[in-house]
Amino acid sequence: MNSLLEQFLSEARDFLQGIGEKLMQLESDPTSNELMVELFRFVHTLKGNSGLFDFPEMTRVLHASEDLMDAVRNGRVNYSQKLADQLLDAMDFVGMLMDEIEATEKISNKHAAPAAELTKALRNLLTASEAGSESSEIDDILNEITQTQVAENSIDWESLPTLNLPEDIAEQLHAHSLRGDSVFWVEYTPEADSFFKGEDPFYLIRQVPDTEWRNVVLNSTVENLAEMDVFNSVASYQVLTHAPAEELEDLFRYIPDEHRRIEIPALAFVKPSGNTDEHAVDEDFIANVFALFDKDETEEVTRTINTMLELSAPDLWSSSALRWVLRLIEREPENKAAQRALLESLRTLQSPDWSELKPVEVIATIAPPVRNAVVSTSNGSNGVVDEKMQYFNEVINAQREILNLSGFNEGRLKSVGASLIGCYKSIGRSQDVDSLELAIKNSLVENSQDLLLKWLDHSLENAPELVVAEKIAAPVNNLAMQNDVKFGRRAEDAAGRKADEPNAVTASKTLKVDQEKIDRLMNLIGEMVVAKNALPYLAARAETVFGVRDLSREIKAQYAVINRVAEEMQDTIMQVRMLPVSFIFQRFPRMVRDISRKLGKEVDLVLEGESTEADKNIIEALSDPLIHIVRNSLDHGLEQPDVRIAAGKNGTGKLLIRASQESDRVLIEIIDDGKGINPEVIKHKAYEKGLIDEATMERISDQDAVNLVFAAGFSTADVISDLSGRGVGMDVVRSAVEKVNGTVGIESEVGKGTRLYLSLPLSMAVTNVMIIQSNKQIFGVPMDMVVETVRVPRVHIQSIKQKQTTVLRGRIVPLLPLNDLLASNMPQLPNENDEFATLIVRVHGEHVGILVDDFRETVDIILKPMTGILGGLGGYSGAALLGDGSVLMVLNPRELM
């Protein structure tokens, strides 16, 4: 599911909720205009949103709801309980459609009929209250359209179905047709297997609104009733309706091949019917009427015919014809030819052949809308040029219309000027822009838009090539193109996650929760984790203090259960807080484009592993450092295209940002194929800035030199640009990353490129720490820093340059007594074998041994940063509450050294 659809569903649910609430509020305050206006806006916006997608059923129902609410808002329709119920029904239906979209990303055709029914019900409320006077705007427009088509198209009388209608129905349809309601003959012949598709053709045809005449026939006579296959559809259904073409289109939109729709011209209904055995009217009468008719004595004609009708049996064919003559005189007084033809038919008792009468009038079988037509993207062909000019013309015409508005408005004029300049530039007529600008200026000085209007008219007159007569051809439906538009990736990520849980597809609904609540939950689970940690203490006390061993064992068993549940809870809450890194990554395409353009560099950005997730806090903490790194890469890493080409590389640089998960950490790499970092340059810079001494500069390894970029106050930019290098460097990145227990590293090869990597914990909420004892106090050390714990015999400790070291697996490890680090003079206490408990920690990639008095257990704690006076205390990353209620200070070895 793309993120747009996801956004739509999420927002639509909010609107549905809002609509429901407003309706409830209206119940207690049914006259509140404010509520109605808001209600209208909700429905209106929801309809607008649904229009972005191809969900006609939903849009149709919402459209009808909107029209209804518009009428309510404007006081044309009164708010009523019934209306509220109907709207709620409609919203329930929309909600159901949304469930289906969420599950399948489409709406199945089985909803077409219910949608039409709902629409009808909503429209009925509208027309009932409005005394049927006003139909909706859309209908008006549609009627206009069909009428234009009537005028433009010629009638193919031969293709019209033979109609044998009762006169009363024919008469009504004739009236409808003359009133401008197109009357359609719809024939629906379902496919034989349509029952198996769950369709009920009879139900569908009954949904056709405004039906005046219905018929159904079996297409094949059933010869042997016993062998009739009830599951085979063999009927054809026919109706005559004056429903708007759009509604019919919608109703049959899934079966365009199975139905025929023909617009019936008014005259086609003029077809006398009845008993032809008797001649009720003789030639004298006919001649008499014709004489009056030719003298245009219409009133006399009418009177004579009425007299004749009174004398004749009404069921005669001739009576029917006379009644039609009267109707035509009344309804189409100008259509003498038709009236004459009808009078003429009294002699033959044959209906007039209307096809001979007039040079055609009607026939509009409206083709179903073209769906998924191919978007024309021909390369520079005339089609594109024409299209361009059509857009140009449309915008120019709009500006002209605006300039023709009365009243001078400076801002408006300026905006028209800007629009015109844009248009002329866009089509490559920059030569006109100077005079255009002058005209704008003069118009502004003279406070008159006429000057600009004159310029525009003059310009168009002298450049006929700029004028395209036709309107823009209906733009092809390219909703499909949406899929190509790259929206944020979170939605795909979410969908990907869902795929793992088969049941989640329909069940899962987005729930918006205040972040505060999640944080509160997080704190609570933190306390729970701590509280649960009290149980082992309790067990120990039960055994040692009270001497009840069995109780101790039971407590431990209970602890195991609580522990498991707590961990699961913790995991779940973590999941809630997880965000994909795409949250940050999605900014990069634009940022990289912006910056690279500014720098005149060409960069190909590749993002990988956007679905990798981490705790919200981590993701947020990652944002700034990552932006800084990317800027650095663009600024200092990647070279100008000419430099790259000279170096034998592709002129377009490559920047890869990749996220991946490695056990409980997220690894983020930023890799460019730029010029790399020259260790020599770094060494000299560092030396110049006094970060290293001469001796260090001589012996430092290349890798260590590169790592110097992370040293405080180091900035490599030759020129301080406004992009990066504002006095802050990679040291800021490092400290930001370390703040969330992350690490950062860099690898670089001169001329080849640079790889920067950040490793961050998936979550920062619960920290696993090892408790150590030193100088009669206990401290915590984050386990993720602890490489191993060893006991180093005193004899293995050597002093090199007054620093204690030992050799561990062939590697010299400096040893630092914790008491020294904490500025206490107490010596570390060895155990009975004269071994020192040593914590090997990793600090900036180096292994360092910290001598302590003893190791204790490891615990999960909720690390709270130190605040207040303690906040300024270096060397600690925070404090935590232990199960027994005591406070544990957690060391930050990096800062200690």
Add this chain to the structure above:
Amino acid sequence: MAIEFKKSLAVFTEFVSVEEAETLLEWLLKNPKGKINLADCTHIHASSLQVLMAFKPTIVHEPQDADLAIWLKAALAS
């Protein structure tokens, strides 16, 4: 079931679905003079409608649903 079959009368109520077509066919084969009461019927699935059209049984009560009544008149007229 939306069709209640009596000895020589089938009473349709409310919405007669596709599942009832076969039973209706069998009943009409067994009771060629069977009559139909449609008074309380609101809709008949196209499958059952076709069966009625093929047999043209006597309708003892037209549907109260006006639209359905018109349809049935047209269906059984020819």
Add this chain to the structure above:
Amino acid sequence: MKHILVIDDAATVRLYHRGILENAGYSVDEAINGIEALEKALVKPYDLFIVDVNMPKLDGYGFLKEFRRQDDALQSPAIMVTTEASGSDKQLGYMSGANLYITKPIKPNELVNYARLLLGETL
């Protein structure tokens, strides 16, 4: 890079427009009603506005009317995108200061073409 302000109370529509315009290489900011749009447009010059009509607090007409009165603001073109289709609304849109009046939903390529045209870029 050209900056476009998309003004619409519907997040879906904003996302839709943003997606299309960003994909076309524009920088896009969003405002959820006329008031927020004014706040943004008065501190940052935008090259184009995409304006919805019906919004709470201050609608599209109101926003344009007010914005077009600002002497020192950059009076860039505005495309009014709306579901209302009657002529009087269009008139009102033009009166208020819209430069183009389009009925929703606007197709991606249409929106991009109008933007390119109004921004003086080749189609």
